[in-house]
Amino acid sequence: xxxxxxxxxxxxxxxxxxxxxxxxxxxxxxxxxxxxxxxxxxxxxxxxxxxxxxxxxxxxxxxxxxxxxxxxxxxxxxxxxxxxxxxxxxxxxxxxxxxxxxxxxxxxxxxxxxxxxxxxxxxxxxxxxxxxxxxxxxxxxxxxxxxxxxxxxxxxxxxxxxxxxxxxxxxxxxxxxxxxxxxxxxxxxxxxxxxxxxxxxxxxxxxxxxxxxxxxxxxxxxxxxxxxxxxxxxxxxxxxxxxxxxxxxxxxxxxxxxxxxxxxxxxxxxxxxxxxxxxxxxxxxxxxxxxxxxxxxxxxxxxxxxxxxxxxxxxxxxxxxxxxxxxxxxxxxxxxxxxxxxxxxxxxxxxxxxxxxxxxxxxxxxxxxxxxxxxxxxxxxxxxxxxxxxxxxxxxxxxxxxxxxxxxxxxxxxxxxxxxxxxxxxxxxxxxxxxxxxxxxxxxxxxxxxxxxxxxxxxxxxxxxxxxxxxxxxxxxxxxxxxxxxxxxxxxxxxxxxxxxxxxxxxxxxxxxxxxxxxxxxxxxxxxxxxxx
Amino acid sequence: xxxxxxxxxxxxxxxxxxxxxxxxxxxxxxxxxxxxxxxxxxxxxxxxxxxxxxxxxxxxxxxxxxxxxxxxxxxxxxxxxxxxxxxxxxxxxxxxxxxxxxxxxxxxxxxxxxxxxxxxxxxxxxxxxxxxxxxxxxxxxxxxxxxxxxxxxxxxxxxxxxxxxxxxxxxxxxxxxxxxxxxxxxxxxxxxxxxxxxxxxxxxxxxxxxxxxxxxxxxxxxxxxxxxxxxxxxxxxxxxxxxxxxxxxxxxxxxxxxxxxxxxxxxxxxxxxxxxxxxxxxxxxxxxxxxxxxxxxxxxxxxxxxxxxxxxxxxxxxxxxxxxxxxxxxxxxxxx
Numbered sequence: 001x002x003x004x005x006x007x008x009x010x011x012x013x014x015x016x017x018x019x020x021x022x023x024x025x026x027x028x029x030x031x032x033x034x035x036x037x038x039x040x041x042x043x044x045x046x047x048x049x050x051x052x053x054x055x056x057x058x059x060x061x062x063x064x065x066x067x068x069x070x071x072x073x074x075x076x077x078x079x080x081x082x083x084x085x086x087x088x089x090x091x092x093x094x095x096x097x098x099x100x101x102x103x104x105x106x107x108x109x110x111x112x113x114x115x116x117x118x119x120x121x122x123x124x125x126x127x128x129x130x131x132x133x134x135x136x137x138x139x140x141x142x143x144x145x146x147x148x149x150x151x152x153x154x155x156x157x158x159x160x161x162x163x164x165x166x167x168x169x170x171x172x173x174x175x176x177x178x179x180x181x182x183x184x185x186x187x188x189x190x191x192x193x194x195x196x197x198x199x200x201x202x203x204x205x206x207x208x209x210x211x212x213x214x215x216x217x218x219x220x221x222x223x224x225x226x227x228x229x230x231x232x233x234x235x236x237x238x239x240x241x242x243x244x245x246x247x248x249x250x251x252x253x254x255x256x257x258x259x260x261x262x263x264x265x266x267x268x269x270x271x272x273x274x275x276x277x278x279x280x281x282x283x284x285x286x287x288x289x290x291x292x293x294x295x296x297x298x299x300x301x302x303x304x305x306x307x308x309x310x311x312x313x314x315x316x317x318x319x320x321x322x323x324x325x326x327x328x329x330x331x332x333x334x335x336x337x338x339x340x341x342x343x344x345x346x347x348x349x350x351x352x353x354x355x356x357x358x359x360x361x362x363x364x365x366x367x368x369x370x371x372x373x374x375x376x377x378x379x380x381x382x383x384x385x386x387x388x389x390x391x392x393x394x395x396x397x398x399x400x401x402x403x404x405x406x407x408x409x410x411x412x413x414x415x416x417x418x419x420x421x422x423x424x425x426x427x428x429x430x431x432x433x434x435x436x437x438x439x440x441x442x443x444x445x446x447x448x449x450x451x452x453x454x455x456x457x458x459x460x461x462x463x464x465x466x467x468x469x470x471x472x473x474x475x476x477x478x479x480x481x482x483x484x485x486x487x488x489x490x491x492x493x494x495x496x497x498x499x500x501x502x503x504x505x506x507x508x509x510x511x512x513x514x515x516x517x518x519x520x521x522x523x524x525x526x527x528x529x530x531x532x533x
Numbered sequence: 534x535x536x537x538x539x540x541x542x543x544x545x546x547x548x549x550x551x552x553x554x555x556x557x558x559x560x561x562x563x564x565x566x567x568x569x570x571x572x573x574x575x576x577x578x579x580x581x582x583x584x585x586x587x588x589x590x591x592x593x594x595x596x597x598x599x600x601x602x603x604x605x606x607x608x609x610x611x612x613x614x615x616x617x618x619x620x621x622x623x624x625x626x627x628x629x630x631x632x633x634x635x636x637x638x639x640x641x642x643x644x645x646x647x648x649x650x651x652x653x654x655x656x657x658x659x660x661x662x663x664x665x666x667x668x669x670x671x672x673x674x675x676x677x678x679x680x681x682x683x684x685x686x687x688x689x690x691x692x693x694x695x696x697x698x699x700x701x702x703x704x705x706x707x708x709x710x711x712x713x714x715x716x717x718x719x720x721x722x723x724x725x726x727x728x729x730x731x732x733x734x735x736x737x738x739x740x741x742x743x744x745x746x747x748x749x750x751x752x753x754x755x756x757x758x759x760x761x762x763x764x765x766x767x768x769x770x771x772x773x774x775x776x777x778x779x780x781x782x783x784x785x786x787x788x789x790x791x792x793x794x795x796x797x798x799x800x801x802x803x804x805x806x807x808x809x810x811x812x813x814x815x816x817x818x819x820x821x822x823x824x825x826x827x828x829x830x831x832x833x834x835x836x837x838x839x840x841x842x843x844x845x846x847x848x849x850x851x852x853x854x855x856x857x858x859x860x861x862x863x864x865x866x867x868x869x
Contacts, residue, residue, distance in 0.1 A: 027704055033826070035616045130618050132588050133568065139575050195618050213710075214617075214627060215818035216701060237704045241816045245683055249691050250698045409569035416576050451578035 023234035024530050026512070028523060029247040029256035030238040033215050038198035039175040040119050041131040048175045049523045050212075053220050053236060054096075054203035055178035058087055058112060059169055063527055064516030066284070066336065066432025068169050072107060072179055072204065073157075082164030082474050083147075087112070089155040094225040096208035098200050100191075101184050107204050109151040114182040116149045116159075126185060129194045136176035140430070141165075164472040166479060170431035175522075179204065206231045206526035215240055232529040248507070251276060257509045257530070260523065264322045264381070270507050279506040281517040282335050284429035286328055286437065287379035289370075289390065289497040290456035292421050297366055304494040306356035307422075308346040310397040316389045317500045320382050325500040330487050332437045333501045335519055336429070337476075338483035343491050353397045365398025371415065371423035375408045378521070379426035379502045386424065386499065415455045424499075425455055432519060434483045439467045442495065458495035541855055545848055549841075553606065556840035557599050560833060566591065567615050567831040589615060591833075602837065611838035616830055621838035625820065629842075630713025631701060632819030635811070636804045638735055639743035640797065647747045648793075651754025655762065656781065667755070670748035678807055682741045682814035689737060696736050699816040703730040738815040742807050746800040753796045757789040764788075791862050798854030802847050 034050035035042055042048060060071040070076075073087040093107035118126040119134040120143065137143070145168070147160040161168065171177070181202050188196045201209055204227065207220035218238035222231040239256055241247045244263040250256045252273060262270060262278075270276055291298040291307065298304055317327045329345040332338070357365060372387035373380065380386065387403045394401050401422065406414060415423045430436050439446070444459040446452030463486055470482040490496075508515050513529040568577060568585045577585075586592045590601070605612065611621040654666040690698045701715055702708065706727045708718045716735075719727040761767065762785055770780045809821035820839060827835035 025704070036618065128588070133585055135575070135577075138581065199617075199619075211707065213818060214624065215822050216816070217704060219707065239700060239704055239816070240818075241699055242813055242822065243816070246686065246699050246814060246816065249686050252691055253694070253698055255698055255700075255704075407564035409565035412576055413569070449578070451576045453575060 024232070025235040025237060026233050026258070026525060026528065026530055027237045027239050027256040028525070029241040029250050029259040030218070030523075031240075031244075031247070031260055032242055033240055034212075034218070036130055036198045037201035037209065037212075038130050038180070039178045040115075040134050040137065042175070043135050045521050050218055050238065051175065051178060051201070051203075052205075052522050052524055053207040053526070054201050054205045054209055055180070056093075056204045057173055057175075057177045057179060059173045061170075061173045061432065061518070061520070063524055064518060066170075066519055068173050071173075072112070076169075078474065082166070082472065083161045085159045085161070085168065086152070087157045087159070089157065090227060091155060093204050093227045094223075095181050095184070095204055096202045096223055098202060098209070100196055100200055101187055101202060103181060103183055103202070105183060107179070107181075108154045109157045110154075110182045111179050112157045113149055113151050114185060115177060115179045116146070118180075118185075119176070120146060120149075125189055126194060126197075130198045134176070136174060136430070140171045140174070140176070142171075164474070166471055166474055167431055167433035167435045170433045174431050207236050228526075231526050233525060236525050251507055251509065254509065257512050258515060258523070259507055262505055262507050264324055267323065267505070275510055276507050277510055279508055279515070279517050281504045281519065282326055282333055282501045283378065283504045283521065284333055284335060284432065284519040285379040285427060285502055286331055286333060287325075287377070287424070287426035287499040287502065288328070288331070289422055289424050289499060290415075290420075290458075291495060291497075292418055292423075292455075292457055293459075293495050294418065294457045295421055297360070297362060297368075298421060300360050301493055302356050302360040303362065305346065306353040306360070306397070307394070307399070308494050308497050309349045309356070310353040310399070311390050311393045311497060312348045313497075313499065314348070316386055319389060320385050321500055321502065322381075323503075324381070324505055325502045328498040328501050329491070331442065331490055331496065331498060332434050332483075332487070333429070336432065336434055336437075338434050338480040338487075340484040340487040342484075343487050346491075346494070350393075350396050357397060357399075362398075365400065367400045367402070368421045369404050370394075370401040371404050371406075371411070371420045373408065373411055373424055374405045377426055378428055380424065380499070381502075383424045416451055416453070418455065418457045420455070423455055426499075427453070429520065434479075435467065435471055438483060438486055438490075439471060442490065443467055456495040458493070460489070460493055460495075463489045463493065537859055538856065541852055545852070548848060549845070552841055552844040553603060553837070554599075556837045556844075557602060558595070560828070560831070560836050561595060563831070565831055567833065570829075570831045606841065611841070612834035614827075614835045615832050616835075621834050622842075624823065624835065625839060625842050627710070627713070628818055628820045628823050630710075631715070631817060632805070632808050632812070632821060634714050634716060635735070635738055635742060635817060635819065636801070636808060638739040639804060639807075640746060640800065642739050642743035643747035643750050643800075644797075647750030648754055651751040652758055652781070652786070654751070654755045655758035658759065663755075666751055670751045673744045673748035674752075676744055678741060678745075678810040679814060681744065682737070682811060685737050685741060686814075697730075697734050699734075699814070701731065701734050701817060702727065703734075706730060738811050738817055741814070742804065742811045745803060745807060746797075749796060749800060749803075750793065753793050754789065757792045758785060761785045761789045787861075791858065794854060794858055794861065798851050798858075801850045805843055805847065 030049060032046045034047040037051050037054065039048055039051045056071050058071060058073045059068050062069050072090055072093060074090045075088050077086045089109060095103040095107060097103055117124045119137040121127065145161050145165055147162045150158045152158050180197060184202045185197050188194050206223060206226045208223045210219040210221050212218045217240060220236040222234055224230050241250060244261055245266060247259040248262060248266045251259045270278055291304050293299055313327045317325050330340060330343055370387050370391060372383040391401045391403060415425060427437060427441055441453050442458050443454065444464045446454035447457045447459040466482050466486040470479045473479050504517055504521060506517055511531040513531055515528045518524060568582055613620050614624060650666045654663040657663055686698055689696045706724050708715065708722050708727060711718050711721060715731045719731045767780060767785060770784050808819055809825055812819045812821040820843065824836065824839045827839065
């Protein structure tokens with residue numbers, strides 16, 4: 001008897017109507033917990049999204065685009081040789097405060113210098129705090145690029161580079177360059193709890209962190225003193241929901257307003273729901289099959305071209321991406337500036353492919369391997385399935401491909417070492433600059449390095465000259481021309497079979513106003529509003 | 534009795550060492566390391582990789598690492614997560630109450646339905662009710678948790694709008710954790726409606742997690758009951774003219790419960806395994822989800838510490854059950 005009374009008290013439902021919200025609260029069903037609130041050591045979108053609301057950077061990408069806009073720096077000058085950047089900082093930018101710390105000053109040059117030095121100088125007391133692995137700072141080549149970062153006065157910072165680098169501004173708009181408070185850092189260091197600045201963050205951004213409960217919830221409130229004006233929302237909540245089908249159930253019920261990464265199987269139902277709209281945008285990504293261009297038979301461009309013609313791209317993309325991908329003909333996505341739409345796609349033509357193979361000395365085809373990633377990636381939902389479809393197509397022209405796979409870390413390492421003959425991989429853009437695809441993935445420097453991302457080991461001088469020239473040219477019109485040419489050369493040389501650009505699909509409830517998809521896959525809630533509240 | 538307790542406790546030490554060994558070496562047999570796993574497409578150059586391994590103390594021979602780890606554990610230091618830099622013990626303390634709360638509700642649910650169902654099924658052997666209970670419990674026992682959870686969400690939350698989809702409490706409420714048990718914390722706070730919101734959120738996960746133990750308890754109670762009902766002393770009791778209720782409640786049930794208590798103890802381990810899936814479906818911030826993430830990220834300290842702490846909890850519960858068993862069944866104490 002006692003037990004059942006207890007049960008009634010604990011586990012019996014009472015359906016109380018939730019009290020109406022006084023303030024505008026947007027709930028975002030995020031997919032996981034952030035690692036911490038310091039983007040300088042993060043690599044996952046989940047962590048970036050959590051920090052995105054809190055911090056600003058010197059410059060920032062426009063909402064929904066890849067254009068670089070002023071942010072903490074109001075304006076900047078670049079020296080004629082392209083090596084000295086002088087940033088003029090915005091005045092009157094206020095910091096958030098929290099229970100550990102009340103700031104006494106506004107954002108100034110010290111904070112900007114701290115952002116660089118924390119990731120750059122090993123003797124900085126914060127270098128190893130939270131993690132010594134400043135991945136993006138290293139990946140974007142900062143250690144080799146930066147010569148000096150100086151505070152000229154409180155509102156001027158001068159950054160000198162070792163060589164001109166056109167994508168530098170775009171690099172600074174990336175999440176790793178989020179600016180933290182130097183004053184807060186000093187105070188926490190003194191208190192003996194330096195890691196606090198990454199766990200209870202203080203930023204200058206549109207929302208401040210109220211609290212975070214791991215695997216449950218992140219709460220933010222609009223920062224009333226935000227320099228660009230208070231956000232239209234009052235409260236922002238990340239309701240952490242790891243399962244995609246459960247996220248969809250929550251969205252349907254109105255328990256959240258925006259959800260990322262829908263399950264492709266749920267898309268039909270989502271399209272039918274009158275309360276939901278699906279925002280769509282081709283992502284800043286590419287999934288490809290790389291030919292090992294230094295190994296026989298793929299050192300012969302005719303073989304590579306023949307392979308490209310032997311595989312039915314449209315059928316593969318339709319079967320595997322289920323409407324969440326578009327066939328790719330160029331190595332850069334269509335949403336990126338300098339995308340060359342005049343490039344002609346290799347048509348699917350097994351007969352012509354056979355002829356070309358015979359010309360190259362393989363009338364009866366050959367045996368090769370075909371690697372497939374063991375994991376789902378943003379640019380490739382099912383590498384294994386794609387490999388099977390390719391295998392079937394290749395068999396028709398006499399090429400016998402054996403599908404191989406390894407544990408993910410091992411897979412990447414071996415592919416970077418060039419152990420494969422054909423391997424699938426892909427890329428998601430970091431800074432919206434074509435350099436980040438064409439130079440990083442296809443340049444000679446990256447082919448020669450053991451940890452480079454050029455797994456085709458493609459090093460072709462005419463192509464490399466074009467992308468290297470574009471890298472040091474500041475004029476964007478001129479760069480566009482160079483990259484357009486580079487795409488033509490790429491197609492002629494065919495180091496990859498470009499598979500697809502995955503489309504970003506975002507189910508959003510109709511009461512959400514002005515949510516913009518970010519080409520980088522970020523979720524930004526400044527500027528977003530809720531209807532009828 | 535003291536000797537009995539001491540023998541049981543002394544068995545804990547080798548088990549404890551076994552757990553540390555397993556947790557430590559198994560995860561290291563899996564290819565990939567935390568630094569590789571974080572690198573993604575962009576990779577990491579070998580020199581930098583070496584340097585970071587050294588930074589985390591992962592460059593030393595595995596046995597040396599194990600020695601260092603074990604000596605730290607004995608001093609009560611489980612290390613820090615390689616991903617969040619939070620001490621493992623703190624993360625565990627923050628997440629464990631959620632798992633316990635759910636597990637307790639689930640076991641309570643299983644008992645309240647399973648015990649009576651098993652008893653009645655035994656009393657009405659071969660009736661429709663008996664076949665029904667046994668059929669349903671077999672289905673419940675074979676139910677894939679993930680599927681079962683999603684089906685319940687679709688029916689009760691999406692279709693009929695009776696329960697919330699997931700989470701521990703409505704996002705409206707912010708309850709500062711004092712005990713970590715939300716049912717208690719919401720009562721302590723003066724937020725109106727918070728307690729009921731927490732209760733609502735518990736219903737579906739409780740049913741999903743409680744289904745397997747419920748099936749096991751019902752079947753176990755039935756068979757234990759049937760066995761006891763055939764004993765001589767029951768016939769004697771009947772012959773004495775005792776009421777049916779007295780026979781069942783006082784004479785039969787007490788003896789039938791002995792094996793059932795053991796089964797409940799064993800179900801604790803099953804509950805923690807089930808919690809991993811249940812927590813993932815219902816976005817329940819407990820230790821199951823935490824450990825799964827740690828495996829994917831190769832967060833060694835979290836995995837080792839988490840497995841160890843959970844192991845200690847399961848061992849303690851089993852020890853308590855064994856002791857309770859000794860209490861309710863004096864034969865156990867005297868057999869050695």
